[in-house]
Amino acid sequence: MIKELLSVLMVLVALTCSIVKPNEIPIKNERVEPQTLSRGWGDQLFWAQTYEEALFWARSRNKPLMVIFHLDDCPHSQALKKAFTADREIQKLADKDFVLLNLVYETTDKHLSPDGQYVPRILFVDPSMTVRADIAGRYSNRMYAYEPSDMKLLLSNMQRAKKFLKAEL
Amino acid sequence: MIKELLSVLMVLVALTCSIVKPNEIPIKNERVEPQTLSRGWGDQLFWAQTYEEALFWARSRNKPLMVIFHLDDCPHSQALKKAFTADREIQKLADKDFVLLNLVYETTDKHLSPDGQYVPRILFVDPSMTVRADIAGRYSNRMYAYEPSDMKLLLSNMQRAKKFLKAEL
Numbered sequence: 001m002i003k004e005l006l007s008v009l010m011v012l013v014a015l016t017c018s019i020v021k022p023n024e025i026p027i028k029n030e031r032v033e034p035q036t037l038s039r040g041w042g043d044q045l046f047w048a049q050t051y052e053e054a055l056f057w058a059r060s061r062n063k064p065l066m067v068i069f070h071l072d073d074c075p076h077s078q079a080l081k082k083a084f085t086a087d088r089e090i091q092k093l094a095d096k097d098f099v100l101l102n103l104v105y106e107t108t109d110k111h112l113s114p115d116g117q118y119v120p121r122i123l124f125v126d127p128s129m130t131v132r133a134d135i136a137g138r139y140s141n142r143m144y145a146y147e148p149s150d151m152k153l154l155l156s157n158m159q160r161a162k163k164f165l166k167a168e169l
Numbered sequence: 170m171i172k173e174l175l176s177v178l179m180v181l182v183a184l185t186c187s188i189v190k191p192n193e194i195p196i197k198n199e200r201v202e203p204q205t206l207s208r209g210w211g212d213q214l215f216w217a218q219t220y221e222e223a224l225f226w227a228r229s230r231n232k233p234l235m236v237i238f239h240l241d242d243c244p245h246s247q248a249l250k251k252a253f254t255a256d257r258e259i260q261k262l263a264d265k266d267f268v269l270l271n272l273v274y275e276t277t278d279k280h281l282s283p284d285g286q287y288v289p290r291i292l293f294v295d296p297s298m299t300v301r302a303d304i305a306g307r308y309s310n311r312m313y314a315y316e317p318s319d320m321k322l323l324l325s326n327m328q329r330a331k332k333f334l335k336a337e338l
């Protein structure tokens with residue numbers, strides 16, 4: 001049991017990045033590409049810019065919100081991004097049924113970090129504005145982390161998020 | 170005096186847009202351009218995504234933050250954007266000495282709407298995290314609104330924002 005626990009912990013240490021902020025704005029070349037709201041998580045999807053905007057869309061469109069916390073210099077975030085954008089079913093469902101937000105900075109809403117601030121992590125928010133802390137990944141101490149191999153679980157969690165809290169009551 | 174007041178009020182009615190949110194996410198064409206963080210206010214500038222991110226950069230880089238509230242479907246915002254991007258001195262100063270954020274949704278920080286929520290409006294925030302409500306435009310009932318003809322005043326206000334509060338004490 002202890003061995004199992006240790007092996008799970010080792011996976012998790014390797015799986016997520018702590019949030020250590022860079023202290024320099026990237027130095028610009030002569031001509032830089034405009035920064036995109038998608039940050040590479042699906043240029044063809046419609047991304048909200050801020051949490052406030054995303055909540056507005058979720059409420060007014062009656063769609064669940066999917067919040068992806070990530071960092072450009074975190075290899076685990078980058079690996080997840082690659083798997084996320086390559087998965088057609090996820091991209092299609094995200095496009096059709098979700099309000100999307102990806103963030104490289106934490107918000108002031110502590111409900112978005114039920115078990116701490118780390119990346120990558122994915123949280124769902126119900127259109128009733130409730131953070132769905134019950135929809136988690138497979139790792140016990142970083143509950144909202146996903147690995148590239150977890151795309152089936154992520155897809156099934158997206159489908160769970162589509163079943164609204166109100167309907168479940 | 171009353172006549173003057175009335176004429177100022179008329180200008181102001183024409184100058185800014187009320188914030189009425191659309192209730193539809195834009196319908197996508199087959200292939201859409203990725204949304205940019207600049208939203209057309211200067212693709213070559215470095216834009217923060219959220220207020221939290223912008224405050225982080227302002228503090229860590231010791232630079233004032235310039236927050237531009239605007240809307241895509243507000244003609245006054247569009248006219249100001251055109252003047253803002255065409256003004257080389259403003260673009261240069263913004264690039265060199267400011268942390269930049271443009272928002273189409275309000276934040277939860279009421280300090281960013283000292284005299285109400287309207288667009289376009291521009292607020293400065295000191296690196297000490299204080300909103301510079303003292304740095305205003307020329308209109309008495311929409312203090313943080315600017316017209317395209319106000320670019321000289323905006324430039325001079327940017328220069329004022331560079332004189333930090335701590336240094337003034």
